[in-house]
Amino acid sequence: MKKEKAPLGLYIHIPFCRQKCAYCDFYSLPSREDKMDAYTDALIRHIREVAPRTESHRVDTVYFGGGTPSYLGAERLRSILRAVRKGCPVTRDAEITLEANPDSACDIKALRTLHRAGFNRLSLGVQSADDGLLHAIGRIHTFAQVQQSVTAARKAGFRNISMDLIYGLPGQTMRQWEDTLSAVIALAPEHISCYGLKLEPGTPLYERRLEETFPDDDAQADMYLYAVTALEQNGYGQYEISNFAKPGYESRHNLKYWRMQEYAGFGPGAHSDFGGVRYAYVRDLDGYIGGRLILSESESDATLTRDYEYVMLSLRTAEGIDRRYFETTYRQRFQPMEELFLQYERAGLACRTENGWRLTPRGFLVSNSIIVALEDALAQQKLRREQAVASGNYRVI
Known part of the structure; x- marks a missing residue:
């Protein structure tokens, strides 16, 4: 096929x-x-x-x-x-x-x-x-x-x-x-x-x-x-x-x-996520015209891991975050975030979807703080896993 x-x-x-x-x-x-x-x-x-x-x-x-x-x-x-x-x-x-x-x-x-x-x-x-x-x-x-x-x-x-x-x-x-x-x-x-x-x-x-x-x-x-x-x-x-x-x-x-799909940018200042690599060209018109395709060293999201990026970007959309996709793709439990979403639901900031969660319009207004809290929950989960592995406790956390 x-x-x-x-x-x-x-x-x-x-x-x-x-x-x-x-x-x-x-x-x-x-x-x-x-x-x-x-x-x-x-x-x-x-x-x-x-x-x-x-x-x-x-x-x-x-x-x-x-x-x-x-x-x-x-x-x-x-x-x-x-x-x-x-x-x-x-x-x-x-x-x-x-x-x-x-x-x-x-x-x-x-x-x-x-x-x-x-x-x-x-x-x-x-x-x-x-x-x-x-x-x-x-x-x-x-x-x-x-x-x-x-x-x-x-x-x-x-x-x-x-x-x-x-x-x-x-x-x-x-x-x-x-x-x-x-x-x-x-x-x-x-x-x-x-x-x-x-x-x-x-x-x-x-x-x-x-x-x-x-x-x-x-x-x-x-x-x-x-x-x-x-x-x-x-x-x-x-x-x-x-x-x-x-x-x-x-x-x-x-x-x-x-949706974290691939795109390729052309021109000074243009960003790309193509071939598994993120990159951007420096803001230099004359340099670009001269054929000097210099990559920027200040790609703002280069330090983001894909799991964090998925949380950040998916929660910008009405589709929201897919629980099963997250766990399958990034090999992490969704539970720490689930507990936070339940709190946000009670506050009118999030609502359930068929596959996970999305933010409400009021949730969109404070999305930055919500995303930071969710990413912190993920970071804590990763830290516990690393500590467990280091101590020889290999059970799933």
């Missing part, structure tokens, strides 16, 4: 944007049009080099992220995707996503070119429907441009549109958040992401944190829970902490991260 090829996702990083947003900590460089052609050539060269390693897989998702990938221009994007299709075993039904800012996604001709090239999912960085809030965080589009980009994308043939939103913005009220959700739902995208604002050191908004007034933790929690309810009532099921989709429109590429 012929063995089925393993799925593989590709991530293509486009580190260009018109203007850096005040909250952005991603690797991106504003106004570097002079580097775009050389970068496109470098990406294509890198893709061709890696392509032979993908032959034992089936590439079923390709994700162009940034930065602002749409800022690179339709022709360059088309040439990169052509190189991917030519060199890698891309499936006919592959999900191929392009991130875009609304101001750079209003051209029907360009969008039609991209759609015909194979892009079939458009992810728009909307963030808010309030132009004042957009200006406060350094966004250069208006909500009118969001509406224009959706109209243009539909005419160009896109049937899968996602929108990113942020809550907890400086000075944002609950009413403004409610209005944003209503306005976005009215545009009927297939997918909506809602992220709480994070103040990252080194960003302009972080530097202004003492000058701005932000919604407090309770207000942000209320915004999050309101979004969960409002989106559910309008047909968007929550399948991950921050992600909601109409049935069948969950992000197949992002699910790879949360």
